[in-house]
Amino acid sequence: MNNFTFYSPTYFAFGKNTEKDAAKYVKRFGGTKVLIHYGGGSVKKSGLYDTVVNALNAEAIPFVELGGVKPNPRSGLVYEGIDLCRKENVDFILAIGGGSAIDSAKAIAAGVKYDGDFWDFYSGKEVTKALPVGTILTIAAAGSEGSPNSVITKEEGMLKRGAAGEPLRPVFSILNPEFTCTLPPYQTAAGATDIMVHVIERYFTNTKEVEITDRLCEAVLKTMIKETPRVIADPNHYDARANIMWAGMIAHNNICGVGREQDWSSHGIEHELSAFYDVAHGAGLAVITPAWMKFVMKKNMNKFVQFANRVWDVDIDFEHPEATAYEGIYRFQRFLKLIGMPTTFAELGAKEEDIKAMASHMGISEDNLLGSYVKLNVDDIEAIYRLALSDN
Ligand SMILES: NC(=O)c1ccc[n+]([C@@H]2O[C@H](COP(=O)([O-])OP(=O)(O)OC[C@H]3O[C@@H](n4cnc5c(N)ncnc54)[C@H](O)[C@@H]3O)[C@@H](O)[C@H]2O)c1
Numbered sequence: 001m002n003n004f005t006f007y008s009p010t011y012f013a014f015g016k017n018t019e020k021d022a023a024k025y026v027k028r029f030g031g032t033k034v035l036i037h038y039g040g041g042s043v044k045k046s047g048l049y050d051t052v053v054n055a056l057n058a059e060a061i062p063f064v065e066l067g068g069v070k071p072n073p074r075s076g077l078v079y080e081g082i083d084l085c086r087k088e089n090v091d092f093i094l095a096i097g098g099g100s101a102i103d104s105a106k107a108i109a110a111g112v113k114y115d116g117d118f119w120d121f122y123s124g125k126e127v128t129k130a131l132p133v134g135t136i137l138t139i140a141a142a143g144s145e146g147s148p149n150s151v152i153t154k155e156e157g158m159l160k161r162g163a164a165g166e167p168l169r170p171v172f173s174i175l176n177p178e179f180t181c182t183l184p185p186y187q188t189a190a191g192a193t194d195i196m197v198h199v200i201e202r203y204f205t206n207t208k209e210v211e212i213t214d215r216l217c218e219a220v221l222k223t224m225i226k227e228t229p230r231v232i233a234d235p236n237h238y239d240a241r242a243n244i245m246w247a248g249m250i251a252h253n254n255i256c257g258v259g260r261e262q263d264w265s266s267h268g269i270e271h272e273l274s275a276f277y278d279v280a281h282g283a284g285l286a287v288i289t290p291a292w293m294k295f296v297m298k299k300n301m302n303k304f305v306q307f308a309n310r311v312w313d314v315d316i317d318f319e320h321p322e323a324t325a326y327e328g329i330y331r332f333q334r335f336l337k338l339i340g341m342p343t344t345f346a347e348l349g350a351k352e353e354d355i356k357a358m359a360s361h362m363g364i365s366e367d368n369l370l371g372s373y374v375k376l377n378v379d380d381i382e383a384i385y386r387l388a389l390s391d392n
Contacts, residue, residue, distance in 0.1 A: 078104055140191050216256045312328045
């Protein structure tokens with residue numbers, strides 16, 4: 001196991017009615033003027049927006065608001081949010097929604113404290129200062145409620161890029177699984193896929209002797225394999241929703257990833273699909289991750305046999321380990337189909353003729369290869385996109 005530091009100071013309030021205390025948490029974490037940041041209709045339809053506004057009024061905390069965050073959140077609204085916060089002397093951002101609203105809030109939070117263009121943080125500069133962000137989560141997926149990350153798409157050039165830095169971890173996150181019951185099955189499944197792939201990006205490592213984090217990863221994956229079909233069949237299944245919601249947090253606050261090299265190729269390759277076609281991130285991952293697995297398995301089979309055996313209950317064929325490895329990937333892909341995810345380019349609406357452009361859009365070069373389990377060059381990335389044309 002490698003050396004690591006782990007500091008994850010987010011305060012979590014989990015369960016029914018926890019959103020009622022939102023204003024108390026804002027106060028507790030120092031907010032005196034709040035920006036409420038959210039997407040579109042769902043937070044208003046569910047009554048969550050009114051609950052939050054009433055709670056802030058009851059605590060006499062002034063606020064301004066900025067709605068309209070789109071899935072795959074855009075830089076334009078971030079600039080608007082930074083200007084608004086400065087003009088209104090906002091000192092706390094409360095995001096209501098999913099990864100998109102939260103990531104947009106984090107970008108604004110970092111941008112307000114920075115003299116330059118906030119996009120610098122999405123071009124490799126570490127975030128070292130940000131306004132505090134609190135979240136009320138409505139979809140289990142991105143894990144942004146506990147992560148030090150944010151992903152934004154720059155309209156100009158449709159660049160989808162990530163930023164990172166400890167100040168981006170929310171100071172508090174409120175997770176009421178009931179709010180996730182209104183998610184359409186497709187969004188539920190896309191979220192579940194994202195959760196699983198957050199773990200997979202950490203699981204496939206060349207770092208040796210990482211039994212504790214391997215086992216944590218496997219626990220999250222096993223939980224998702226059990227609970228996701230339950231909520232697809234019964235969207236109001238509170239306990240299954242609750243297990244998935246907490247799995248989503250554990251999958252990405254890095255408790256499963258400390259002390260080990262991590263990969264992150266599937267996310268990088270998928271970000272081009274979301275940028276080119278504006279698809280749901282989890283759906284893009286459902287197409288890309290099995291293709292990535294098929295490609296890298298041939299170069300580094302090590303971990304795939306363990307994945308097949310421990311996660312997908314495949315008996316190990318010691319004479320033909322590649323058959324065991326492949327069976328694990330096959331079962332993963334079959335599971336994705338079962339929960340209603342696309343598994344090919346065509347199902348996603350992606351086009352073969354864009355493959356070259358997507359592979360070269362990522363800024364990968366021989367000095368800057370993608371991933372770590374197997375390091376990928378542009379030709380490898382193209383080959384992975386081609387493998388995703390079919391699910392055989
Ligand atoms: N910051 C991170 O650590 C991180 C990690 C992974 C992914 N991401 C990014 O997060 C974004 C995706 O976030 P997401 O998957 O959480 O989804 P999202 O926030 O984009 O929401 C997906 C859709 O579901 C709707 N929705 C949300 N809650 C709902 C509810 N309760 N009922 C009905 N509809 C609801 C939203 O309005 C939206 O249309 C992508 O941009 C992705 O790249 C960020």
